Structures are given as C-alpha cells and as structure tokens.
Amino acid sequence: MALSITHTTVFCTDLDEALAFYTQRLGFEVHDDVPMGPEMRWLTVRAPGDDHDLLLASVDHHIPPADRQAMREIVAKGDLAVFLQVEDLDKTFESLRATGIEVLQEPVDQPYGVRDAAVRDPSGNHLRLSQPLTPRG
Amino acid sequence: MEVAELAHLRRARDLLDREYAQPLDVPAMARAALMSPSLFARRFREAYGDPPYGYLQARRVERAMALLRRGDRSVTDVCMAVGFTSLGSFSSTFTRLVGEPPSAYRTRDHSRLAPVPPCMTRAWARPGWIAEPCRIGEAAAAEPA
Numbered sequence: 172m173a174l175s176i177t178h179t180t181v182f183c184t185d186l187d188e189a190l191a192f193y194t195q196r197l198g199f200e201v202h203d204d205v206p207m208g209p210e211m212r213w214l215t216v217r218a219p220g221d222d223h224d225l226l227l228a229s230v231d232h233h234i235p236p237a238d239r240q241a242m243r244e245i246v247a248k249g250d251l252a253v254f255l256q257v258e259d260l261d262k263t264f265e266s267l268r269a270t271g272i273e274v275l276q277e278p279v280d281q282p283y284g285v286r287d288a289a290v291r292d293p294s295g296n297h298l299r300l301s302q303p304l305t306p307r308g
Numbered sequence: 309m310e311v312a313e314l315a316h317l318r319r320a321r322d323l324l325d326r327e328y329a330q331p332l333d334v335p336a337m338a339r340a341a342l343m344s345p346s347l348f349a350r351r352f353r354e355a356y357g358d359p360p361y362g363y364l365q366a367r368r369v370e371r372a373m374a375l376l377r378r379g380d381r382s383v384t385d386v387c388m389a390v391g392f393t394s395l396g397s398f399s400s401t402f403t404r405l406v407g408e409p410p411s412a413y414r415t416r417d418h419s420r421l422a423p424v425p426p427c428m429t430r431a432w433a434r435p436g437w438i439a440e441p442c443r444i445g446e447a448a449a450a451e452p453a
Contacts, residue, residue: 184311247314248355249322252427275322281426289427295318299427 178215178224181253181296182246186214186229188293196267197255199225225253252297260302264288280304309355316341317355320348321363328367329391334360368392369405370430376414377421383410 183189193199199216202224206212211232215224234242245251257263264278267290275289275297287301320341324332337360338348352360368390375386384395387410392398402410421429 243311244309244314244355247311247318249318250431273319273322275326283425291318291322295315297427 176223178226179253180226180228180233181292182228182230182233182242182251183292183294183296184230184243184246185293186212186227186232189227189229190214190216192293193225193227196270196272197263247295249291249295249297252299253292254299254301257300257302260286260288260300263300264290309351313351314355316343317348317352320352320360321356324360324364324367328364328371329389331391331393332364337364364391365401366405369402372398372402372410373406373413374426374429376410377418379414383414386410 181189181193190201193216194201199218202215202217204212204214212229214227214229216227217224230239230242230246261278268274273291275291276287278286278288280286281304284304285301286304287299289297289299292298320337323340324337334349335345337352338345341348341352343351349360352358352363356363358366371390372386372392375381375389376383381389383399387395387398390398392401399409402413406413
C-alpha cells in the first residue's frame with residue numbers, strides 16, 4: 172500500500188488508567204513502552220494482528236507546559252473522539268457497562284451500515300465502537 | 309478548571325445529550341454533576357459556553373433537525389419526540405437557533421449531508437460551535453444551482 176495510517180493519538184489525563192482500560196477492558200496489547208524520564212513516555216498499543224498503533228499520549232508528556240491545562244480541560248470536557256471497530260459490539264458494550272463505565276449511547280443499528288455504541292474512556296474521550304452490519308441470508 | 313470538576317460537568321452534559329426527550333430541569337441536571345443548582349449553572353456555562361437549559365434546548369433542536377431531514381415525520385411529531393411540550397415554543401426556539409422555521413427546514417434538500425457521521429453533525433450543531441444561527445454548515449455552502 173502506498174499510503175497508510177500508522178499511529179492514532181488518544182490524549183489521556185491519567186496514563187496508567189488509560190493503559191489499563193485499553194488493554195484489560197478492550198483487548199489492546201502493548202506495542203512500545205519506552206519511558207524517557209519523568210516528562211516523556213512513548214506508549215503505544217495495538218489490536219492483536221493489526222499494525223496500526225494507538226498512541227496513548229499523556230497530556231503531561233505530549234503537550235508543552237504552557238498548554239497542558241488547556242489540553243486537560245479539552246479532554247475532560249469530553250469533546251475528543253476515538254473510533255474503533257469490534258467483532259461483537261453488544262458483547263463488548265455489556266462487558267464495559269459491567270465495569271460501571273459512563274455510557275453515551277447504547278448499541279443501535281444505524282442507517283449508515285453499522286451497529287454502534289458510545290462510551291467514555293477514563294479520561295473522558297468519546298469512544299465510539301462499531302460493528303459492520305452485514306445483510307443476512 | 310480542575311479535571312475532576314470538569315468530569316462532573318461532562319457527566320451532566322452527557323445526561324442532557326442522552327435524556328433530552330425527558331422533562332429535565334436544572335436541579336435534575338445539577339444532581340448528575342453533584343453540585344447545587346446555582347453553582348452547577350454557573351460552572352456549566354463556564355465550561356461549555358451556554359447555560360444548561362439553553363444547552364438542552366439546543367440539543368433538542370439539533371435532534372429535531374436530524375429527524376426533520378428524514379422527511380417522513382411531521383413537525384408536530386418531531387416537536388414531541390425531542391422533548392418540547394408545545395408547538396409554539398418548539399417553533400420559536402427552532403427558528404431562533406436555525407434561522408428558519410421547522411416546516412421550511414423540513415422541505416429543503418439535505419442530501420449533501422449524507423456522508424457526514426451523525427455524531428459529527430450533532431457536535432457541530434451544538435451551541436457555541438458556530439456563531440448563530442447554527443445551520444450546521446448548510447448556510448455557508450450554497451447548494452449548486
């Protein structure tokens with residue numbers, strides 16, 4: 172392929188919480204974890220079998236000091252989104268809901284060809300999960 | 309503002325976004341944010357640029373726009389479905405925010421919005437995102453003649 176996406180950034184206010192959520196709750200696996208002193212840590216996760224990295228970017232590591240408070244507020248206010256596809260949306264959604272996660276939208280068939288649901292990740296990012304709708308028969 | 313306080317405000321806003329069709333009032337919203345109604349109203353406005361009830365009205369109007377674009381629901385039906393209790397207040401609020409009455413909005417051609425994910429047309433129709441009137445970009449991009 173001549174062109175492809177390698178990393179998608181997810182800004183987090185608490186990196187440990189984010190790491191636990193994306194690995195233990197969603198099934199991502201750590202790809203790179205490179206601590207580089209107290210101010211920097213390169214941490215990426217991947218879905219098994221995928222070669223696209225989710226860059227878990229702590230605001231404290233990836234945003235310069237002058238803009239950190241503003242970025243923390245943007246993340247916590249809940250206006251940033253992450254889009255993921257899962258194999259069994261309802262199963263994933265129910266397992267997340269059982270952990271007491273904040274729910275934005277229960278699973279629903281959408282007219283644009285997917286079944287999707289939306290929740291908040293621990294930092295407040297809008298996490299939209301979808302599953303393609305395949306015609307039966 | 310502290311992240312923990314913003315998280316409370318975000319939960320209240322998520323409640324409005326989810327339960328807009330219910331008869332929500334500011335005390336109910338404030339409970340979701342674990343704040344007193346007066347503090348909640350002030351802090352919500354500081355965080356999201358609109359007072360909570362104004363935000364709720366805009367959310368209802370934005371949902372109404374989405375339902376009207378389908379073209380198969382009457383204005384009265386849509387008014388009730390999004391949580392307004394009177395057609396008069398629905399029409400005036402809709403017209404103030406959108407720039408035209410619901411019946412006119414319903415009859416226009418909205419087909420060019422088809423590729424945009426609904427969660428984005430929803431976000432872009434939020435108060436404060438675009439200077440009013442918010443036509444989710446439709447006013448700015450003239451339809452081809």
